[in-house]
Amino acid sequence: MMKSANREKLEQQGYCIIPGIFEQSMMEKLNQWSGKVLENVSENHRTQFKAQGCRVDISDYPDFSEIIGHEALAALFDELDLGGHVFSCGSIISKPPSSPALFWHQDWWGWDDPMSYTDRIPQVNMMIYLSPTSADNGGLRVIPGSHRQKHSIHEIPGEYGSAMSRVEEPDHPLYQLWEEEYAIKVQPGDVVVKDARLLHGTYSNASNEDRTLLSLNFNPNYSGLPAGMQSRIKKIFMREWKFDGHSVPNDLQMVQWPELYRGKIEHLFPSCADDVTPLNFNFSPDLDLLSRAEHS
Ligand SMILES: O=C(O)CCC(=O)C(=O)O
Numbered sequence: 001m002m003k004s005a006n007r008e009k010l011e012q013q014g015y016c017i018i019p020g021i022f023e024q025s026m027m028e029k030l031n032q033w034s035g036k037v038l039e040n041v042s043e044n045h046r047t048q049f050k051a052q053g054c055r056v057d058i059s060d061y062p063d064f065s066e067i068i069g070h071e072a073l074a075a076l077f078d079e080l081d082l083g084g085h086v087f088s089c090g091s092i093i094s095k096p097p098s099s100p101a102l103f104w105h106q107d108w109w110g111w112d113d114p115m116s117y118t119d120r121i122p123q124v125n126m127m128i129y130l131s132p133t134s135a136d137n138g139g140l141r142v143i144p145g146s147h148r149q150k151h152s153i154h155e156i157p158g159e160y161g162s163a164m165s166r167v168e169e170p171d172h173p174l175y176q177l178w179e180e181e182y183a184i185k186v187q188p189g190d191v192v193v194k195d196a197r198l199l200h201g202t203y204s205n206a207s208n209e210d211r212t213l214l215s216l217n218f219n220p221n222y223s224g225l226p227a228g229m230q231s232r233i234k235k236i237f238m239r240e241w242k243f244d245g246h247s248v249p250n251d252l253q254m255v256q257w258p259e260l261y262r263g264k265i266e267h268l269f270p271s272c273a274d275d276v277t278p279l280n281f282n283f284s285p286d287l288d289l290l291s292r293a294e295h296s
Contacts, residue, residue: 003081004079004080006080006193007079007081010080010121010124010193010195011119011121012145013142013144013145014144014147014148014194014195014198015142015184015193015195015198016192016193017186017190017191017192017193018191018193019190020189020190021072021073021075021076021189021190022067022070022128022189023189024188024189026066026067026070026189027188029063030067030214031130033061033063033064034092034094034130034212034214036061037061037092038092038094038210038212040056041094046096047166048165049165049166050099050100050165050166050167051100051101051102051103051164051166051167051175052093052095052165053094053096053099053138053205053211054096055092055093056091056092056093057089057090057239058091058092058214058216059089059090059239059252059253059254060252061092062252062254062258063261064090064092064214065257065264065265066264067128067214068087068090068264068268069264069265069268073126073191073216076191077218080193082121082124082218082220082221083220083221084220084222084224085219085220085221085222085268086222086233086237086270087217087237087254087265087268088123088217088219088233088236088237088270089237089239090214090215090216090217091215092214092215093212093213093214093215094212094213095138095202095205095210095211095212096205096210097207097209098204098205098206099138099204099205100167100175101175101201101202101203101204102138102202103164103165103172103174103175103201104143104153104156104174104175104199104200105164105174105201105283106146106147106196106198106199106283106285107123107125107196107197107217108197108283109232110122110123110229110232110279110282111282111283111286112279112280112282113226113228113229113279115225115226115229116197116285117285117286117289119148121195121220122197122219122225122229123196123197123217123218123219123220124194124195124217124218124219125193125195125196125215125217126192126215126216126217126218127140127193127194127213127216128190128214128215128216129186129188129192129211129212129213130212130213130214131188131209131210131212132186132187133184133185134183134184134185134186135185135203136203136206136207137205137206137207137209137211138202138205138206138211139183139185139202139203139211140184140186140200140201140202141181141183141184141201141202141203142181142182142184142194142200143178143181143198143199143200144180144182146197146198147195147198148197148290149290149291150285150290150291151180151199153199155287156173156174157284174201175201183203196217219233219270222270226279227272227273227276228279229279230276231272231273231276231278231279232279233270233272234270234271234278237254238253239251239253241281254269
């Protein structure tokens with residue numbers, strides 16, 4: 001199969017932007033459901049996740065099954081040759097008006113496995129922004145190519161779900177502008193497809209509106225992944241782990257969703273034998289291996 005231009009871009013730059021795949025009625029529903037979610041967010045959560053704004057696990061809200069299992073997303077996985085995928089986790093992320101930047105980081109946790117240093121894409125993050133989003137209102141910024149190549153940001157320690165999320169040191173270099181950064185601009189209905197290994201962050205939200213997105217993580221060709229990685233994905237999916245300070249109102253698992261919702265996405269649930277040891281969580285790439293990968 002010939003690679004699509006979007007697939008080429010995803011491989012080379014670590015992301016691609018697909019314009020207008022969701023119709024307006026879908027976006028209206030997403031806005032309505034997200035509005036309900038945001039009403040339930042506690043002040044404590046917002047304090048713990050000041051850099052993100054807030055970050056609510058989608059497993060607590062079965063309404064969203066319609067978007068996770070949406071046929072336009074399924075078609076996109078086919079177009080990008082990312083089929084055989086499973087869903088691992090997702091969030092509703094919302095930055096309130098006048099809120100700070102999200103620090104630079106990457107989302108991949110599987111750096112202990114050598115496969116992470118190859119062209120094989122272990123996880124993609126499908127990002128669906130609910131309003132026009134750019135550098136002025138907390139838009140996404142990325143370092144193109146950093147999913148496969150070492151960048152100075154990799155050398156700066158910064159942990160998700162920590163003092164960085166609480167913005168205890170606003171002058172920290174991980175909140176600042178970097179010369180190589182690229183500002184992503186999107187409209188409602190677009191999807192940003194991001195390799196989970198890509199360095200990214202956001203601008204501050206200088207507008208007077210909430211800036212909200214759905215962030216959905218999937219693992220392409222799940223059956224071809226190493227067993228330990230599959231096992232970790234299943235644990236993430238089953239919520240058998242916690243971030244520090246991660247408080248959610250319901251704590252539901254998707255397998256517990258009523259049939260009406262679960263039925264739309266059950267084919268995307270990861271399965272794996274119970275006796276497999278999950279791959280260790282390691283969010284820090286080995287920089288020697290990453291710089292070698294850069295030249296391979
Ligand atoms: O808020 C955003 O635009 C992106 C958030 C994100 O990528 C993250 O929290 O890892």
